[in-house]
Amino acid sequence: MIEKPASAILGRLRVWWSRGGVGRAAVLSGFAVLLLAFFLTYSSRIRTSSDSSLVDLTLLSNAEENGALCLDGSPPGYHLQRGSGRGSDSWLLHLEGGGWCNTLEKCSERQRTPLGSSHYMNQESFVGILSSNPLSNPDFYNWNKVMIRYCDGASFSGDVESDHQNGTKIFFRGMHIWEAVISELLTKGLINAKQAFLTGCSAGGLATFIHCDDFRALLPEEVIVKCLSDGGFFLDEEDISGKRTIKSFYNDVIRLQNVEKHLLKDCLETEPAKCFFPEKIIKSIKTPFFILNSAYDSWQISNVLVPEDSDPENSWARCKLDIHDCDSTQIELLQGFRMALLNILGDYQHNKNIGMFINSCFVHCQTYGSPWHSPISPRINNKTVAEAVGDWYFNRRDVKEIDCAYPCNPTCDEMESI
Template identity: 60%
Template sequence: MPPPSSASAPAAHHLRLWWRRRGRAGAVGATFAVALLAAALLLALSYYASVTPVTSSSSGRRPALVGLTLVRRAEEKGALCLDGSAPGYHLQTGSGSGSRSWLIHLEGGGWCRNLKSCASRKRSMLGSSRYMEHHVEFTGILSDDKYQNPDFYNWNKVKIRYCDGASFSGNVKDELQNGTKFFFRGQRIWEAVMNELLLKGLGHAKQAFLTGCSAGGLATYIHCDAFRALLPKDSSVKCLADGGFFLDVEDISGKRTIRAFYSDVVRLQGLREQFSYCNSNMEPGQCFFPREVVKDIVTPVFVLNPAYDAWQVQHVLVPEASDPQHAWLNCRLDISKCSSNQLEILQGFRKDLHDAISELKQKGDWGIYINSCFVHCQSLNSFTWHSPSSPRVNNKTIAEAVGDWFFDRREVKEIDCEYPCNPTCHNLVFAKPFKA
């Protein structure tokens, strides 16, 4: 993987990741930037998924570099990043049979729970377009390489940058918070970008696919039906959430760390009013979990998640504060280093995911692909999306399964066996634990 660009340097610390195959040691990754902001839960681990090798497919082609477009008259629309700068997106025009097909991807990157952590984001590409790269590589599901992306390679493809800190869902009118300007306007960013894309051809789409990774995966659940409503009634519209099914579970110390974190996000950005399903009997944070969001979705959705999501293991199941003696340190860095007792807890976490999606398995028009890998976000990376060495479930790569489902070639409900049963997994190995 290439080193981070200068634009990503303000995002905070550098971290070295390695892909490990079949449990063997050996590095095939490289250093890249991840936003390590005020709290560990703000870590933008999903960012690694957008950074892939220069020669990222079996054809040896270089990934396309796609330029940044800033939203026009953003200030007039009130559609602004946390720091008040204009939001942006990258658009690659489709061709041939894909000229009236659109794939929209919502970028991920954690959330901010208070003014201090949001202030840190304002000084990074996750809170300001001033720090965003002017060009990004389109790989995985965004690739224009037929070998890497056989079903969507020639579509119009868009990557919407994430700079609001709340999964494109806040809409706070007041700009001043404790005397400092913050713009919690994710909902307006969503609407402004959609309006521009509708004028650029999305409004005449025959096929449209809303996708997202991590916090962008959560945003995909939130906006899926609204996306469907924007498009012609006779168009085929579906959604895919990658690594976005965050679980409302207790951590190893018995606390609901992630629910408390989400409650802070919901209060800070006034999200309760945004979600009609969020009733007074629910804690604020509960409204933000996919298990609640999906109950009202009528548009077909593909749920793509690893059973042992690396981000969730490190920050939902075993957040640093829950392990003061560092008994889980090696396991958090490398699933192959987990003890038998720790693996038993991880298998329980896997069961929690299966229980949470149990009703979705009954929806015939929904797709599910749960593999047994220790990873986070798999659709944007050429290794995990579609390559000779991609992880497989029932001998299908993720790209093949998603394509089969989107084009109704077959029903897709792929549920992998328990770790370490799948030798095709690419499991992340961390050089050191994340630090706040």
Template identity: 65%
Template sequence: MYFSLISLFLRLLYISQQVMLHSSINNCQSWLLTVCLDGSLPGYHFQKGFGSGSNNWLLHIEGGGWCNSIETCEIRKRTALGSSKYMDPLIPFDGILSHQSSQNPDFYNWNIVKMRYCDGASLAGHPESEFKNGTKLFFRGQLIWEAIMSELLSLGLSKAKQALLTGCSAGGLATLIHCDDFRAHLPKDATVKCLADAGFFLDEPDILGNRTMSNFYHDVVQLQGVAKSLHKNCITEMEPSKCIFPQQIIKNIRTPLFIVNPAYDFWQIQHVLVPAGSDPDGYWRRCRLSIQKCDSTQIENLQGFRSSLLKAVGKLQHDKEGGMFINSCFVHCQTWMAETWHSSNSPRINNKTIAESVGDWYFNRKVTKEIDCPYPCNPTCYHMDFTQPS
């Protein structure tokens, strides 16, 4: 279902006008330099709240991976993940973004914003890392975050009574990176929390023992100057690229945090545990595409990956303000789709949907730390199967 959203490009024009009218010349210049990888203006979609939700805000950061080299960023800038030229002006708002109470019982009438993702570094890149040798790439993720936040604050976010920052995948990682900054911009008496969906990427070796994900993040951090957006306590203690992993980020987050993550995240299985180059003989080919095609030895490997995730989120298990929903599904993002967020067929743990668990945590109705039993115990799981024809 499509909602009547503000046109992306009209909204971009309005952003620039707001800055020129209300900011100093220097800030105005910063806004005008706030661009996607290709130099086009960034943007977001907005659904105005109503009724009891008029002063409440939910911000969702779009996901979409990262680029770790000039070559991959050049490819990315010719897509909607690197340029607003390719973004759809209208998009569906489902799941946690929905204005239907049946689909989104706790947040349906809030002001809801979807921030588009077009920098390739989880809104954490810095222009000082841009190349000046003719390569036309802009690493401005941190500026994009600051500019859109400034715009939303002027539209009413600064007076929020309740607020939730969330995001999926690379947007979930961006949520973790910017969580405390989000809290710092809002009234002290406001209830402000963060929710990362499928953003808890693990610093684990692949099946050959190579640290594929660690090396990849190292390249992203180096290329786009991400270290400046990471917590100082961490980067003084270890290699900055280690500090982009959620296991390190959550050690310094003060704002209440909820983690939604499948124990068998198909993206992580396909890119962290079994990246394509680690399986030259194709032994994992079918298992990578469908957990139901895995043999007993492969399932044993996946159970070890699940154990690593549970160990990595251990801090939240002891945090009285933290929450989690770790189900045993072969899926990736689950909050922005009605089918997995809150419907009659949604995945459940202890008979609760993700939406009900997040709502209980956000509104302090119940302590919510739901950890599923290992695969294949949960019959409510929504398992992706990439071996089936689309």
């Protein structure tokens, strides 16, 4: 196995922090907080390069008046970089990820982090799909680009009016955040867009499924509007112990943050969490949609297929860190997980509104950083993620890229070895 340099390890730690979910908040205590802060600061410096630019944070105006507040009651924020030239009337919005919180305790812990408070948010480095470098982002580099920060813990869909829960002051206002931020962006030029693209990573990718048609409805009919979810197609699958850990977790999130009122009504009678999975939501989406996912999504393997409680002997520890360290039995289970995803997506192979890029790399989000478009980006049929997405968005070709099974794609190893 190729040893990864410090920059790659730090990068993965930062991705783990910014995109993670179940159980992560439990580590935030004492020395772990200081160590994590060091890693985040150092890795953010590494990520800032000639291909990226630091973009200031804009706090939402009239946040309190609109009831649009982060978990701690602070105003939510976003980063806006204006477009230029031919891209001046095109808008790309990216919903930040960061998992979910399913208990008051875990949501309260988020209040002391950027995932629950704008007090801890700083400038953001725009790379990948947000980059202004045409070499790194050939189709969207000169668009108006927005990163909407994630500070509600329920994929921008919580909706609890009270600010006190069992004696804890906390705000579950994700739906209000979504509505208020989009409303403000409309006044800043989004309403005059000729084309718009709503994207999101991880929990933000799930939010893109939830809000795609709502976004379409807010813009004039003549505007070209499409959506993309990156690493957001979470599967409703059993873990290795036979439990449906992720579904149970989602049910807790839905109950805690009153998400149910904004979910599809036709499946709420059985189990609310079913309506929180993309395989249900996508059936009703009318707006053109692109699904970007790894068939071996590293976050899902660690939290959906093999959550901590399902592996008391810790026999999956090495495999969950690096797919190259999985034994033959583990690989067989991973292949089954891949097939579960492909079986669901098979229903959309002939749907012209749906685009896909499903590779076999051991990654989570791929729109941010080098996986998007670089010499070491993963490829399918010699196309990078960025090239495939651009081809689909601009109708250059029908894009249904489904990779062969692990370990067949050598470009995955190139990307993972940095």
